[in-house]
Amino acid sequence: MIARVEIPFSRSGKVESRPDERVVTVQPGNSLWRISRAIYGEGARYAVIFDRNQDQIRNPDLIYPGQIFVLPKDN
Template identity: 35%
Template sequence: MGIFDFVKGVGKKLGIGEDETPPSAEILKKELDSHELGTDGVQVEIKGDTAVLKGKVDDQSIFEKAVIAVGNTLGVSKVQADELKVGEAGAAKQPVFYTVKKGDNLWKIAEASYGKGKGAKNTIIFEANKPMLTHPDKIYPGQVLRIPDIAAN
């Protein structure tokens, strides 16, 4: 459950230049902390094009947001989070992620994730991906979004 795939050539560009090399661990950590998710106790390492997250976060949503905040960065193809612990229990639950395809919007993603007629649940997906998403219409192919369990909502 600890390695998550992303599209290496898609995502937020943090460095300079046009190549798809991942940014340094320090730059990724700074980007992660800029979202003010509660990731002060998270360390970031880079191994090739894989970002490795270690440390501890308070809850499952912070775990998932940390993974997508780092993974949706240009040059990162995988995020390894085996050593990122959640709360007192220490183990994270298996998150549900969705990779945006061409022509997708949050309504379509909600229906694909929750079932036909549940497109109005798109606001739950948008809220679950804040602050990385700043507007519901600003999603792009290859971006990975977290899909929260609607039973909890």
């Protein structure tokens, strides 16, 4: 039998962002697509969020409630 266990992240204290960025805390039911659609108006721009937060996201299909992502402002 093979089993896999993933343990959600632990919050680090302070989230660093620049003035041209904002932060969002993942809520239950969120996905990168949904966050992107709400912030940028297009779900397909989820890659912008993924690229900026690669240190926290191993798999863009697996994000966890409580994670804090930095979102570059729309250009």
